[in-house]
Amino acid sequence: MREGFAMHFLRFAGALALAVVAVTAAPALADDPNDPTMRSAAAKARDRAIIKRLNQEQLRYVQQRDARLAAGNAASREWAAKENARRMATWRHAVRMCESGRHKYCAR
Secondary structure: OHHHHHHHHHHHHHHHHHHHHHHHOOOOOOOOOOOHHHOOHHHHHHHHHHHHHHHHHHHHHHHHHHHHHHHHHHHHHHHHHHHHHHHHHHHHHHHHHHHOOOHHHOOO
């Protein structure tokens, strides 16, 4: 009996959530030429200033993020180059040892 109640409750909750989303989703008035709040020059200037400020904040964020990523990438490339140099030195040593007759190094 409880399982039936839970199933009905979940269906009801899902339908209710869908209804809330459908009712509250309204089209944005962005760039609407008939928007009554954007008829005055002062409102348009204020809107332009807000957009400019938001764009500058986003640009600052992206530049800082890119700088962090670049620093991390540089450190990763530096580590990879050192690791590659270490492995090559080990391999070259093994080749020299193999060529000099120390055959246990030849299998590497």
